Amino acid sequence: MSPTTGGWLLYLAVLLPFIGLMLGLVLGGRNAQHVARVTMLLGFTTVSALAWHIIESGHTLEYWLGGWAPPLGISLRADGLSMVMLLVVAVVIMAVGIYAQADFDTPQGQPETRRPFSFWLLMLAVWGSLNLVLVSGDLFTLYVALELLTFAGVPLVSLDGRGENLRAALRYILFALLGSLLYLLGAVLLYGAYGTLDIQLLAGLVRPEPLTWAVLALMTVGLLAKTALFPLHIWLPPAHAGAPAAASALLSALVIKGS
Amino acid sequence: MNTATLFGLCASALIGMGVYGLLTNPQPLRxxxxxxxxxxxxxxxxxxxxxRGAGAGMGSDPVPQALLITGIVVAFSATALAIALLLRLYEVTGSVSLASDEANPPDHKPGAPE
Structure with missing residues (x-):
């Protein structure tokens, strides 16, 4: 594989929400909402362009960060499946954004209120980290993206700030951290055995042996905890039920699908 | 036993102790x-x-070290977020238990920060 034309769309899809997040954080208050609105439109356009590019050219998009080739460099990759997921995420984010315009509007006459301000910034954070999950080409970038997704999801759970929300958020972060540590342990063992973390290179190297099965078990259990599948589901009902409707839509529809 | 094996065994012991502590201690801070x-x-x-994977003329393989630093930063931020949640939980409810509300009636302090 080598970098393809239009690969810059991949990092743009990841960077745009984070740029919006930082702009919103600096500008503050009602501006955060405007920034989120503009970022949603730009991000949706980027993802549509990316999808069009993949459909037209008919092959996988690939981008090498800094021009460094894997296994030393980091590659971003999007095939047909990632493209569909990116599109779905963008559509859900747009829908939640439109719904939340009323729910999370900054009240007139107030410069900044905590709930709307946090919600709009966290929504952009969820979007950026999900796009990174979907386009990352190696296991360690995937780990960092999954952690970012957790860091965006946990504050969404505790958005209302009541005691039971905080308790649910704390339980969520304990489960999610254990899950991502198990995943990281699997990635570390794979690196120890095969000397690369790039998913495509690994696919050609991996052999059926006890170590690979152990890694498979660790990663599966870790991601089960993050996705809240039985029997590691107990954190989910209080966390998702206690979040405001729009935040709950983000959590149920997007955050747990990331892992 | 060479050095890498010794370090590997220490690492497994640490992971085992951590998992034991996570499962047996009810307190969130622990x-x-x-x-x-x-x-x-x-x-x-x-x-x-x-x-173990040191190349010719190098003390060790540099790629894991670069990844390690990122991993440590991520673990640090995760701990900071969890501790911040725990502190706010204590401010709002006056307890740090993870047990549900029936076992632990909510004790909302008047004037707790919104």
Missing amino acids: KIIALNIIGSGIFLLFGAIAY
Whole structure:
């Protein structure tokens, strides 16, 4: 594989929400909402362009960060499946954004209120980290993206700030951290055995042996905890039920699908 | 037993202790510390793998070290977020238990920060 034309769309899809997040954080208050609105439109356009590019050219998009080739460099990759997921995420984010315009509007006459301000910034954070999950080409970038997704999801759970929300958020972060540590342990063992973390290179190297099965078990259990599948589901009902409707839509529809 | 094996065994011991602590301690702060011990074990294991995979003329394989630093930063932010949640939970409810509300009636302090 080598970098393809239009690969810059991949990092743009990841960077745009984070740029919006930082702009919103600096500008503050009602501006955060405007920034989120503009970022949603730009991000949706980027993802549509990316999808069009993949459909037209008919092959996988690939981008090498800094021009460094894997296994030393980091590659971003999007095939047909990632493209569909990116599109779905963008559509859900747009829908939640439109719904939340009323729910999370900054009240007139107030410069900044905590709930709307946090919600709009966290929504952009969820979007950026999900796009990174979907386009990352190696296991360690995937780990960092999954952690970012957790860091965006946990504050969404505790958005209302009541005691039971905080308790649910704390339980969520304990489960999610254990899950991502198990995943990281699997990635570390794979690196120890095969000397690369790039998913495509690994696919050609991996052999059926006890170590690979152990890694498979660790990663599966870790991601089960993050996705809240039985029997590691107990954190989910209080966390998702206690979040405001729009935040709950983000959590149920997007955050747990990331892992 | 060579050095890499010794480090690997230490790492497994740390991970095992962390998992034991996470499962047996009900207090959230101890669970957070246990998660950090698991994290340290994984980082030590990665360090041992780097040491074992040293190329010609190098002390150790540099790629795991670069990844380790990122991993440590991520683990640090996760701990900070968890501790911040725990502190706010104590401010709002006056307790730090993870048990549900029936076992632990909510005790909303008047004037708790919104």
